[in-house]
Amino acid sequence: MNWTYAYQSHIVTPQQAVRFIKSGNRIFLSGNVSVPQKVLCALVGYAPNLNDVEICQALSIGPADYVTPEMKGHLRVNSMFISANIREAVQECHADFTPVLLSEFPLLFKNGFLPLDVALIHVSPPDEHGFCSFGVEVGLTKSAAESAKIIIAEVNQQMPRTLGDSFIHVSRLNYIIPVDYPIPEVHMAEAGRSEVTEKIAGHIALPSTTTLKDGTQITRIASMLKQGAGVVTSRNHVRYVITEYGVADLYGKTIRQRAAQLINIAHPDFRSDLGKQAKELHYL
Numbered sequence: 001m002n003w004t005y006a007y008q009s010h011i012v013t014p015q016q017a018v019r020f021i022k023s024g025n026r027i028f029l030s031g032n033v034s035v036p037q038k039v040l041c042a043l044v045g046y047a048p049n050l051n052d053v054e055i056c057q058a059l060s061i062g063p064a065d066y067v068t069p070e071m072k073g074h075l076r077v078n079s080m081f082i083s084a085n086i087r088e089a090v091q092e093c094h095a096d097f098t099p100v101l102l103s104e105f106p107l108l109f110k111n112g113f114l115p116l117d118v119a120l121i122h123v124s125p126p127d128e129h130g131f132c133s134f135g136v137e138v139g140l141t142k143s144a145a146e147s148a149k150i151i152i153a154e155v156n157q158q159m160p161r162t163l164g165d166s167f168i169h170v171s172r173l174n175y176i177i178p179v180d181y182p183i184p185e186v187h188m189a190e191a192g193r194s195e196v197t198e199k200i201a202g203h204i205a206l207p208s209t210t211t212l213k214d215g216t217q218i219t220r221i222a223s224m225l226k227q228g229a230g231v232v233t234s235r236n237h238v239r240y241v242i243t244e245y246g247v248a249d250l251y252g253k254t255i256r257q258r259a260a261q262l263i264n265i266a267h268p269d270f271r272s273d274l275g276k277q278a279k280e281l282h283y284l
Contacts, residue, residue: 003130003170010176014042017152017175023051025117028109028144031060031083033184034137036122036154039177040066043120047074056114058105058140059083061184067095078114078254080105093282096254099235106143113252119148123168124159131167135159136183138166145172154179219243221266223277241265259283 017039021027030036044065047053051073055066058081067077067089077095079086081102089095100108108114121141123132132155134141145151145168153173157180170176221243225231239251241262248261259278263271278284 003126007126007130007170007173007176010170010173011178012175014038014177015046017177018043018046020150020152020175021046021050021053021118023053026054026056026114028116028119028121028141028148029055029057029060030119030121030134030137030141030144031058031081032137032140033061033186034122034135034141034159035060035062036120036152036177037062037181038179039120039152039154043075044071047071050074052076054078056080056109056116056144058102060085061186064089069094080108090255091282093256093284096256098252098254099258100252101236102140105140108252109147110143116144116148118150118152119145120152121145121168122154122156122159123173124161125155125157126170127161130170132170132173133159133161133163134166134168135162138162138164142166142168150174153177156180156183158182221262221270221274223274223281223283243267255283 021043029040047066053075055075055077057077057079060079060083062085064085065071066075067086069092072094077086077089078098079090079095080098080100082090082097086095090097098108109116119141121144122135122137124135126132132153134145135156136159142165151168151173152175153168154177155173157178160183221241235250235258239249241248241250243265245267246265248258248265250258250261253261263274263278266274275284
């Protein structure tokens with residue numbers, strides 16, 4: 001079959017495309033400056049017709065109407081990197097955060113830890129052989145697109161074409177939305193210090209000097225580290241936590257899920273307080 005026929009026959013509007021998203025689906029959203037803006041806007045408009053749709057993403061640039069409190073019960077973001085536009089939503093427990101190394105991000109989808117129903121991607125126009133380029137966002141999108149059951153793609157006339165292992169054939173695109181808008185630009189922040197950055201730097205530089213009176217240390221699960229505590233292994237590296245009360249497998253889990261699992265393997269005397277503290281911190 002001529003690929004141009006397949007391309008033309010798969011063209012839909014953004015509003016038509018989002019109707020193929022069903023309640024309970026897990027969606028991948030291409031991020032950075034490659035967020036597919038038209039289809040995402042259509043999804044926000046269609047959201048009242050959906051329930052419990054999970055949107056997996058990393059860093060994203062641009063408006064984040066899809067994480068407002070009004071989306072509760074309809075759309076919920078599960079981000080592997082907290083960008084500025086969703087930070088407040090994560091802090092207020094309107095969105096989830098799953099710690100993971102960026103190098104392992106694609107494996108969550110490829111290896112089935114987070115099976116994908118739909119991928120929303122943003123690509124360049126096809127070449128003479130019918131191959132589109134993922135453009136400015138390849139690394140975190142390619143595996144997700146290859147793992148999803150359905151691919152909804154914005155094909156942007158202004159998306160740059162990048163070379164290497166960065167292509168997808170139009171025959172793999174279930175629904176195509178032709179668009180023509182500029183790719184957003186991220187400008188470097190002005191250099192300089194502020195009161196806030198100075199306070200942050202002060203906390204980072206503060207050595208941990210707190211010790212217990214008897215010199216012992218406790219294997220006790222806590223809701224927060226002490227101020228100034230040093231961290232050798234980040235939460236992106238930790239997969240298993242083992243106590244005498246069980247094993248928590250944290251890989252591919254959101255902060256909300258991790259909090260619940262860790263509470264379940266804490267000493268029974270502390271579980272109730274940990275649950276209250278987790279709710280106060282908006283982890284649960």
